[in-house]
Amino acid sequence: MQKNKGILTVVSGFSGAGKGTIMKALMQAHSETYALSISATTRAPRTGERDGIEYFFKSREAFEQMIADDALVEYAEYVGNYYGTPKAYVEEQLARGKDVILEIEIQGALKVRRQFPDALLLFVTPPSAEVLKNRLIGRGTETMDVIEHRLARALEEAEGLEEYDYLVVNDVLEEAVREVHEIIQNEHYRVARNADKIREMRNELKGFTRQ
Template sequence: MKKGLLIVLSGPSGVGKGTVCKALMKKVQNVTYSVSATTRQPRLGEVDGVNYFFKTHEEFRSMMENDQLLEHAEYVGNYYGTPRAFVEETLAAGKDIILEIEVQGALKVKEKFPEGIFIFLLPPSLEELKDRIRGRGTENEVVIDHRMNVAVEEIALMEHYDYAVVNDEIDLACKRIESVIIAEHCKIEK
């Protein structure tokens, strides 16, 4: 059986990865969402096992030690990681899977899956990114400035990705990502 595509959607914090990915999952069929594990607190409306597997630091460390994570990264004091087994089983079953992860984690996945499709979600501008981070209302100015500095460093890593998608409007961003997935399925293997 032909393996599925591993699609990695990444980009700086605040760019709207979660919102775009959620809209995309409603739009496309046959793409499975890889639920990440994290030690951060659930935000309002987030459900364990749907948005994330919410873990204590101890639980997360145990997964790391038992090689149950494809990648993991620390970000603003919390851990994020991709449970390995589910990704590998989905691909082996011939189904596409999408990972919505931070930039550090994406580059680690690339080491293990260089054949993956790496999509970098960009804000229309840095100003707009700052507004979005601020608009979330969960962080103070010091954290916002830190995130902006991290974002600038992360955008510099875009060259390691295959595609750049601007998140100007959610529907447009979704259409671009859907197009990338369809096009990749039409690619002739050399």
């Protein structure tokens, strides 16, 4: 089937749900299909980070100009730095037929949906809250205070879960990657995304029945 326009997918999930790992595996397996959205930020590049690859690095002035120009799908300020999603990059990739993936938290996800009403929203969770807690503890890098803060944050994020389209349970990584891939690819078969094909088929049928 001829491929329609690319699909914009927003992936959110609890910290510790493994969404970063899923995204990385998805990109490696299907690099021709997907484009990962690149964020713009005013924070300084860390060692090894390249402009236009990990982030678009911007001055505060340039970032605020993007805000004024409505050139960002969404943005937020975090610990004194701006982070946002440049609209032009997303639109270019979609027009090229790439399925664009945005990894972003829930407030950003809802802003994206307002600007791209046919965006697909996926939420990644571990199999249970117990598993989430154990994964956070298991990292061994966080104090119990931080872990409890993360769990409280997870509870807050769970409040918005009904706004999402699909719930992906990350139990076995390869299965979660396959699920995310199938969900996005099947979305191309949605009737609403095939208006052109349907119109074409109708016109063809009309031609036959008129003869």
